[in-house]
Amino acid sequence: xxxxxxxxxxxxxxxxxxxxxxxxxxxxxxxxxxxxxxxxxxxxxxxxxxxxxxxxxxxxxxxxxxxxxxxxxxxxxxxxxxxxxxxxxxxxxxxxxxxxxxxxxxxxxxxxxxxxxxxxxxxxxxxxxxxxxxxxxxxxxxxxxxxxxxxxxxxxxxxxxxxxxxxxxxxxxxxxxxxxxxxxxxxxxxxxxxxxxxxxxxxxxxxxxxxxxxxxxxxxxxxxxxxxxxxxxxxxxxxxxxxxxxxxxxxxxxxxxxxxxxxxxxxxxxxxxxxxxxxxxxxxxxxxxxxxxxxxxxxxxxx
Numbered sequence: 001x002x003x004x005x006x007x008x009x010x011x012x013x014x015x016x017x018x019x020x021x022x023x024x025x026x027x028x029x030x031x032x033x034x035x036x037x038x039x040x041x042x043x044x045x046x047x048x049x050x051x052x053x054x055x056x057x058x059x060x061x062x063x064x065x066x067x068x069x070x071x072x073x074x075x076x077x078x079x080x081x082x083x084x085x086x087x088x089x090x091x092x093x094x095x096x097x098x099x100x101x102x103x104x105x106x107x108x109x110x111x112x113x114x115x116x117x118x119x120x121x122x123x124x125x126x127x128x129x130x131x132x133x134x135x136x137x138x139x140x141x142x143x144x145x146x147x148x149x150x151x152x153x154x155x156x157x158x159x160x161x162x163x164x165x166x167x168x169x170x171x172x173x174x175x176x177x178x179x180x181x182x183x184x185x186x187x188x189x190x191x192x193x194x195x196x197x198x199x200x201x202x203x204x205x206x207x208x209x210x211x212x213x214x215x216x217x218x219x220x221x222x223x224x225x226x227x228x229x230x231x232x233x234x235x236x237x238x239x240x241x242x243x244x245x246x247x248x249x250x251x252x253x254x255x256x257x258x259x260x261x262x263x264x265x266x267x268x269x270x271x272x273x274x275x276x277x278x279x280x281x282x283x284x285x286x287x288x289x290x291x292x293x294x295x296x297x298x299x300x301x302x303x
Contacts, residue, residue: 003032018253019261025245029243033102037277040228041103046212046231047222049099053205060198072195073202084187086213087180088203095204096175096211101175102168104160107273108285109264110258112151113170119145120178121258125254129186130240140295151288185250193247 040048064071073081101110122141126133152159188196212219222228249261251300267289273279 008119008196018249021245022249024285025242025249026268027099028209028238028242028245029265030268032235032242033107033269034229034276035235035238036099036102036226037063037273038231040222040225041082041099042223043101044225044228045103046208047209047225048228049096049213050212050219051232052236052239053201053208053228055233056240057201057205059237059240060099060201064198065195068143072191072198073144078271080187080190084191084196084199085203085206087183087187088200089207090203091180091200092204092207094173094180096208097176098173101166101173105170108157108270109175110163110170111269112288114174114177115144115148115266116171116174117178117181120175122221124182125185129254134296140298144296146193147288155230155284181246181250185253185254186245188247188251191211193244193251197244197247201240206297237264293297 027208038048051293061071065273073085096111098114120139184200187199191199253261267286269280270279270286270289274281
């Protein structure tokens with residue numbers, strides 16, 4: 001069932017609105033992602049993630065109640081709502097891996113691996129949702145895939161120097177996001193943007209709560225830190241707004257456009273980590289990311 005908020009979300013649409021929504025999402029996440037380097041992530045990461053999820057859920061439920069709307073799933077459940085919560089649990093796994101990777105690995109490697117999001121999103125958008133791929137979008141996707149393979153091969157020593165699990169986690173994150181967001185595009189056609197955001201956040205909370213409970217004795221002290229609560233409270237607010245704008249991007253422009261636009265965020269994210277933490281800029285990766293940006297301009301003007 002759609003939320004009454006949906007009338008606002010459906011009042012506009014089109015590529016320009018979609019691109020604007022995703023730009024807002026990228027800027028919000030650029031700040032939110034730097035908070036995964038907060039001090040508590042080194043000692044009690046699962047507590048940090050649980051705090052983030054609790055705040056996000058509290059804000060979403062609070063806004064819904066304050067506006068006089070009912071929460072989806074309360075009172076009665078249907079199969080699709082339950083599956084959407086499971087989808088949120090899958091997204092929670094992606095968040096867990098993404099946050100812990102950013103706290104330990106150079107940001108350029110995490111975001112570079114995550115850029116395979118584009119290819120999984122494009123495949124689902126084309127083969128499952130039947131969206132138009134088009135000549136320009138196909139050329140952009142293939143060019144980026146080739147560039148990514150070449151760059152990974154040239155810098156394979158850096159990747160091989162990582163622990164075995166760490167080498168592949170960024171790419172697995174890209175797989176998760178590349179399947180998660182397209183499916184979001186499918187289910188929000190049934191639930192609407194707002195209710196989908198709520199239902200998936202239920203699932204995210206379940207995943208992070210289970211992860212926390214597996215190490216509750218070691219992680220418990222992290223819940224009592226004012227510094228952790230402050231940093232994760234900010235992270236939750238920023239990321240919820242970012243997720244909302246991404247959902248609007250999908251609603252207004254489709255899964256394929258979102259998959260392409262969201263990967264341009266790497267340029268801004270790597271720059272944010274450079275400014276915040278003084279990370280060294282590796283121009284091999286920045287060249288890839290900047291070329292990505294150039295291809296986005298081609299896409300906007302000629303698609």
